[in-house]
Amino acid sequence: MEDAKKIMHIVRKAPHGTIYAYEGLEMVLIMASYDQDISMAFIGDGIYNLVKDQDTTDIQIKGFMKTLGVLEDYDVEKLYVDAESMEERGIREGDFFVPVEVLTSTEIGKLMTEQDVIVPQ
Amino acid sequence: MLHTINKSPFQSDSFTSCLRFIQPGDPILLIEDGVYAAAPGKYAQTLKEVQAKNPVFALAGDLAARGITNLVDGVQTVDYEGFVELVEQHQVNSWL
Numbered sequence: 001m002e003d004a005k006k007i008m009h010i011v012r013k014a015p016h017g018t019i020y021a022y023e024g025l026e027m028v029l030i031m032a033s034y035d036q037d038i039s040m041a042f043i044g045d046g047i048y049n050l051v052k053d054q055d056t057t058d059i060q061i062k063g064f065m066k067t068l069g070v071l072e073d074y075d076v077e078k079l080y081v082d083a084e085s086m087e088e089r090g091i092r093e094g095d096f097f098v099p100v101e102v103l104t105s106t107e108i109g110k111l112m113t114e115q116d117v118i119v120p121q
Numbered sequence: 122m123l124h125t126i127n128k129s130p131f132q133s134d135s136f137t138s139c140l141r142f143i144q145p146g147d148p149i150l151l152i153e154d155g156v157y158a159a160a161p162g163k164y165a166q167t168l169k170e171v172q173a174k175n176p177v178f179a180l181a182g183d184l185a186a187r188g189i190t191n192l193v194d195g196v197q198t199v200d201y202e203g204f205v206e207l208v209e210q211h212q213v214n215s216w217l
Contacts, residue, residue: 012138012217043142044134084141109142113122118214 004037005116011046013121016061021049024121025064032074039078039115040071041108042100046121047085052097068098080108122147123211126155130164135216140167143175150199150207151179156189165193172196180204 009028013020032038042050049068056063071079079100086092086102093102103111112118124143130136136158139149149171151159158164159179168177172195181198184190192198199207 010214012134044138105141109144112142112214113144113147115212118122118212120215120217 004035006037006114007031007039007117007119008112008115009038009040009119009121010112011040011042011049011121012044014045014048015054015064016056016059020121021046022064024119025067027119027121028071028076029067029074032071032076035075038074038076039080039111040076041080041082041111042085043082043108044085047081047089047091050079050081050096050098050100051091052095065097071098080111082108123150123207123213124148124216125150125152125213126158126216127153128217129154129157131157136164139216140171145174148176148178148207148211150204151177151196152183152204153180156180156183156187159184159192159196160189161191161193168193169195178203178207 009024011021011024015021028038028040054063054065079098081100081102083102083104124139124147126135126139126149128135156179158168171177177196178199179192179196181200184198
């Protein structure tokens with residue numbers, strides 16, 4: 001893992017209204033398969049991706065709760081969530097279906113500066 | 122770290138989000154519709170205050186294309202060459 005790069009994916013879009021989050025997750029999985037040091041930061045509407053009980057049957061979209069749920073198996077374990085975005089949207093940590101680390105914007109901002117690459121979604 | 126913003130602050134939260142996560146000293150570069158933040162209006166005061174800790178640049182071609190001639194105090198214009206220089210000097214964080 002000496003050559004592993006620190007790569008942070010920044011998710012700022014809600015899950016189903018656009019293709020961003022879907023395509024972004026594909027990219028995360030591809031990069032993870034190359035043994036990179038991957039993290040994801042969920043900011044703004046991006047935090048809606050993590051909310052449990054999403055049922056996409058009626059909108060005829062596959063949904064990606066299952067995929068997000070197995071990120072751990074790909075060694076993608078650093079999921080950071082912005083506390084202020086949660087507060088603004090009335091979402092608590094118990095509303096998420098995966099374990100996350102809730103951080104302040106300052107803390108996430110610092111993590112951004114420690115990355116080799118930032119991938120916006 | 123160079124933060125680029127390419128959306129109007131009236132359309133997207135890219136501008137306000139960027140300002141929450143940015144670290145002191147990091148430059149901001151407004152491009153495409155992002156340059157509307159540099160025009161007088163609701164976000165002018167915020168942009169003025171930001172400059173206490175972060176230098177703000179706006180891409181000249183994008184300002185010209187939108188007829189923005191009256192800039193918020195302190196905002197520096199850069200041409201494409203200046204854009205490239207900033208990218209050379211910093212890692213980029215694009216707020217899309």
